[in-house]
Structures are given as structure tokens and as C-alpha cells.
Amino acid sequence: MKDKYKEIFDKGTDLPLVEDFYTIQGEGYHTGKPAYFIRIGGCDIGCRWCDSKISWNPAEHRLISVEEVVRKAVESPAKSVVVTGGEPSLYNLEPLCTELKKHNIENFLETSGAYKISGEWDWICLSPKRNKLPVPSSYQKANELKVIIYDLEKDFEWAEELSKNVGEDCLLYLQSEWSQYVHNVKPIVEYVKNNPKWNISLQSHKFMRIP
């Protein structure tokens, strides 16, 4: 995939748009904040529990210029844009960031950090994946580290390892994998009470039944 799409990834002036929608940020530090979401197609990481599998193949989504997608965000009342995917770090995100900043829009990124993050961001949420770990610079850029807890036996320990790589000011979150929520929520609550450097992130949009 990287070969066929390399030129598109590297240019970053046109992006395969999976969906865009105005909603409430459901996860992490900015939970509760109204934001316009831009979901970019293309991801080669293959998390088996991914809730956005429709975004994996970039060829299934129409290319849209950064000007056009930013215009859609600007026409909404949103003051903030969340860029997600798919895996946005596959792309040169500079054209998109520049266009958002031209319109004074706050820009937030959701990424696994598996590739070098480009562009200037107001907030970066790093959610590392075992299949393809973040590149070292992604840890340094993260404003929040959001570790998905799927397997209670292994993932708390992994979260502790990951937390050693981020900066001192980076906020730390544990978020249950959605299908395991009922099984995992109590152990996560206990873990965070016993290890208070961590916070809980919920996929609150799923409880609210909004996009």
C-alpha cells in the first residue's frame, strides 16, 4: 500500500476522506469538547479490535483537497478539528495543518505514531499499537498517551513501559477496548486508584450514541 500511495502520502495536498462530521470529542483530555472530525483513509497496522476498519484501504475513499475539507470544517460552528483515521501519520500533514491555521482552527491529532508526525499541532494524542510501535519522535511530541487495555494480563504492564518514553508533561490515559468494557472497567478503575499518575479515558461518544 505504501508504494501505490507513496506520492499521495508524501504530498498531503489531497487526502482520501473516509468521513467528516461535527460531533463531541469522546476520548482523552478534550472529552466533551465540540469538534469537527476529519477521518483520513489508509492504515497498515491492522489492530484486530479496530473500530474504524472501513478506513484501512485508502483506495476505497475519494480524494479531497485540503482546501475543500477545511472549508467544510470552517462552514460548521466548530473551533477545533480532530484529524484521525486510518493512520494520519502516513501522510505529510503540513498542508492540512497550514490550511487549518489559516482559519485559526485549533487542530488535534489522533495517531498511533507509527510514522514520523508532520505538521504543527495544538494537541497530539498518541495511542501506541503493538503491531507497529511509535517511532521515537512520536513519544516526544505526545501531549497525551492513551493506551488501549484489551488484555488485562498484559496491557497494564505494557502501558507502564510505554509511559517511560513520553515527556514529563504528557498526560497518561488508560482506555478499555470497547468490546471488553464490561469485563475491564473495574480492574481499570482499581489500577488507576492504585497508580494515580494514570487517568481513565472512556469512549464517551459510544455511550452517548453519537458519531
Ligand SMILES: C[S@@+](CC[C@H](N)C(=O)[O-])C[C@H]1O[C@@H](n2cnc3c(N)ncnc32)[C@H](O)[C@@H]1O
Ligand atoms: C480508529 S483510531 C485512528 C487513529 C490512529 N490510527 C490510532 O490508532 O491512534 C482512533 C482512536 O480509537 C482507538 N480505538 C480504536 N478501536 C478501538 C476500540 N475497539 N476500543 C477502544 N479504542 C479504540 C485508537 O486506539 C485511537 O486512540
Ligand SMILES: Nc1nc2[nH]cc(C(=O)O)c2c(=O)[nH]1
Ligand atoms: N466522538 C468521537 N470522538 C472520538 N475521539 C477519537 C475518535 C477517533 O475515532 O479517532 C473519535 C470518534 O470517532 N468519535
Ligand code: SF4
Ligand atoms: S492503528 Fe488505529 S486505525 Fe489503524 S488499525 Fe489500529 S486502531 Fe485502527
Ligand SMILES: [Mg+2]
Ligand atoms: Mg472512533
